[in-house]
Amino acid sequence: MSSTPFGSVAGSITDTFGRPLGSLRLSVTDRCNLRCKYCMPEEEYAWLPRETILSFEEMYTLTGFFTDLGVEKVRVTGGEPLLRRDLPTLIRMLLRNPQVRDLALTTNGILLADQAQALYDAGLHRVTVSLDTLDASRFQALTRRDGHHRVLEGIEEVVRVGFRGLKLDTVAIRGYNEDELVDLIEYGKGVGAEVRFIEYMDVGGATDWSMEQVFSQAEILDLVRQRYGRVEPVNEASSAPAQRFVLPDGTTFGIIPSTTTPFCATCDRSRITADGMWYLCLYATQGIDLRQPLRAGASPEEIRSTIRSVWQGRRDRGAEERKELERFGIREQLIEIGKLREDPHLEMHARGG
Ligand code: SAM
Ligand code: SF4
Ligand code: SF4
Numbered sequence: 402m403s404s405t406p407f408g409s410v411a412g413s414i415t416d417t418f419g420r421p422l423g424s425l426r427l428s429v430t431d432r433c434n435l436r437c438k439y440c441m442p443e444e445e446y447a448w449l450p451r452e453t454i455l456s457f458e459e460m461y462t463l464t465g466f467f468t469d470l471g472v473e474k475v476r477v478t479g480g481e482p483l484l485r486r487d488l489p490t491l492i493r494m495l496l497r498n499p500q501v502r503d504l505a506l507t508t509n510g511i512l513l514a515d516q517a518q519a520l521y522d523a524g525l526h527r528v529t530v531s532l533d534t535l536d537a538s539r540f541q542a543l544t545r546r547d548g549h550h551r552v553l554e555g556i557e558e559v560v561r562v563g564f565r566g567l568k569l570d571t572v573a574i575r576g577y578n579e580d581e582l583v584d585l586i587e588y589g590k591g592v593g594a595e596v597r598f599i600e601y602m603d604v605g606g607a608t609d610w611s612m613e614q615v616f617s618q619a620e621i622l623d624l625v626r627q628r629y630g631r632v633e634p635v636n637e638a639s640s641a642p643a644q645r646f647v648l649p650d651g652t653t654f655g656i657i658p659s660t661t662t663p664f665c666a667t668c669d670r671s672r673i674t675a676d677g678m679w680y681l682c683l684y685a686t687q688g689i690d691l692r693q694p695l696r697a698g699a700s701p702e703e704i705r706s707t708i709r710s711v712w713q714g715r716r717d718r719g720a721e722e723r724k725e726l727e728r729f730g731i732r733e734q735l736i737e738i739g740k741l742r743e744d745p746h747l748e749m750h751a752r753g754g
Contacts, residue, residue, distance in 0.1 A: 413471030416715035422708075423640055423669030424474035425467050427460060428753035429485040430675050431745060435509050435544040437533075439572050439601055440749050442609045443738070447745045453676035455692060457487075461494045463673060463691055466705050468500035470712070476505045476529075478753035480675070483512035489523035496524045505529060507570070507754060511548045513555025521562040528559050529568040534578050535588055543577065560592055567594040568655075573616040574601050582621060583628045586654050597643045597655035603723060604683055605736045605747035612727075618658035622646070625654070640669045659683075663720035671712075672752045680752055681711070684719025686736070688746055 415421050431449045433441060455463070464475060475495060482488060495501050505527040506520065513530065520528070532552060534540050540549035559567055569589050573579060582598060589596040598621050603610045625646075626632050635645040635653060642664055643655030658664075665682075672680045677692030689711055694704055736747050745751050 414709055414712055416712055418666065418716070418718075420667065420715070421640075421669050422467065422471045422671070422712045424476065424671075425464065425472045426476045426478050426670060426672040426753045427464060428478050428480065428673065428675045428751065429460070429482045429488065429491065430454070430480040431748070431751040432484050433479065433481045433509070433750050434484060434511050435481065435546050435548075437509075437531075437544050437572075438609055439574065439607055440754075441606065443741075445742075446748075447742050449674070449676045449745055449751065453692065455675060455677050457491045457494055459677065459692070459695055460491060460673075461498070463677065463695065463704075464495060464501070465498055466701060466708055468498055469705060470708055473500060474503040474505070475501050476507060476753075478507045480750050480753075481509050481511065482506060483508050483516055488516065489519040489525075492520060492523040492525045503527070507531065508555075509544075510552035510555035511546075512551075514551060514558040517555065517558040517564070518562045521564060525564075527566045527568070528564050529570055530556055530559070530594075531571075532556070532569045532585070532588075533571050533574075534581055535584055536581070539578065556592055556594070560594075567592070569594045569596045570657075571596060571598050572601055573598045573621055575614050575616045577614075579616045579620070579624065582624055586625070586648075586652065589654070590652050595645075595653055595655060597657055599657040600660040602659050602683070602720070603733075604749045605686075605741060605752075606749040608738055608741070611733075615660050617661045618644075618656045619661070621656055640667050642668075642670075659720050660724070663718070663724055665718035665721045668718075674746055674751050674753070678746050679708070679711070680746075681715050682717035682719040683749075683752065683754075684723065685717055686747060 413421050495504055503526055506525055507529045510530040533543060537549040541547055571585055573582060585596050600617060601615045622632060629648045631649050632646050635647050642657045645653050645655045647653050678688035679691050680688045741747050
């Protein structure tokens with residue numbers, strides 16, 4: 402047993418497949434200033450009621466229960482996290498917890514140029530910017546909003562203020578951006594960022610998803626080999642979702658092959674939505690309400706005990722189960738639109754990617 406600002410705790414715990422509770426994605430809002438077609442393709446959305454959204458204090462407290470049980474990596478996400486007012490204050494608060502060893506942010510970059518300095522000053526460790534294209538008109542077509550230049554300015558500003566370890570996440574979609582993947586690697590090289598290609602996933606909210614649009618890890622590697630010749634995997638033991646590769650000149654890039662080559666066996670991630678629902682898997686349809694006990698005055702040990710027992714019973718392997726459906730030829734969109742409207746928690750933009 403050790404003592405922490407949140408009480409005395411027993412250390413790291415594992416689920417039914419021996420996977421530790423290691424990293425937490427903390428969604429700070431379900432709102433977004435883009436409408437990416439792989440995430441929010443619909444015209445209308447149901448939003449989480451404002452009074453249910455956790456305060457920073459509540460997020461700090463909940464995060465503390467998770468770090469007490471072994472979480473060391475926290476990623477702040479959304480919706481678009483930079484829409485949450487005064488985000489640097491939350492960053493500062495989370496870093497008061499010494500058990501948070503790695504604090505990262507995933508953003509679409511639209512508001513980043515304005516906020517990068519304040520986030521850096523608050524102590525944020527790392528930034529990941531989603532960047533699917535280098536072409537402004539494609540960006541407009543994909544996101545149904547303007548602002549591509551602001552994303553690029555945001556990326557430059559992140560580098561300028563001194564962040565290290567910048568990552569650029571690109572969802573690879575056939576017929577949309579597969580002809581730009583090499584250019585994106587080159588762009589990443591230019592700004593000192595590692596690019597990671599994400600296979601298009603059939604998560605909740607991806608109502609336009611089809612297998613034909615998935616540009617697979619194998620296809621990405623073929624394309625990169627055609628341009629650079631040798632592409633070698635980087636050998637590293639990691640629970641990170643990306644398999645990393647190195648090019649002949651030493652440039653590295655990653656692929657997150659969730660759709661064709663799921664990596665559930667090493668998944669230590671879970672997610673809290675902005676209103677305090679805890680999801681054990683990106684594909685989970687049921688969550689555990691942590692806001693209710695928190696607001697009802699449950700003791701830290703009661704909430705920790707819930708988290709501990711739920712994690713110890715975890716059997717989720719959503720992406721692998723989706724893959725198994727292919728054998729029967731029935732892999733279609735995960736959740737139909739009516740159900741998504743009834744429960745916005747099922748949406749990718751609510752649970753943070
Ligand atoms: N709004 C922020 C952003 O876009 O970076 C953070 C939240 S967003 C839900 C997190 C990540 O999920 C983004 O990198 C986005 O590209 C990814 N994403 C959303 N829908 C996806 C899908 N259907 N397949 C693969 N990645 C997806
Ligand atoms: Fe795009 Fe992120 Fe917004 Fe989803 S939450 S629409 S991925 S910017
Ligand atoms: Fe983890 Fe679920 Fe993704 Fe598998 S599908 S890697 S269990 S979040």
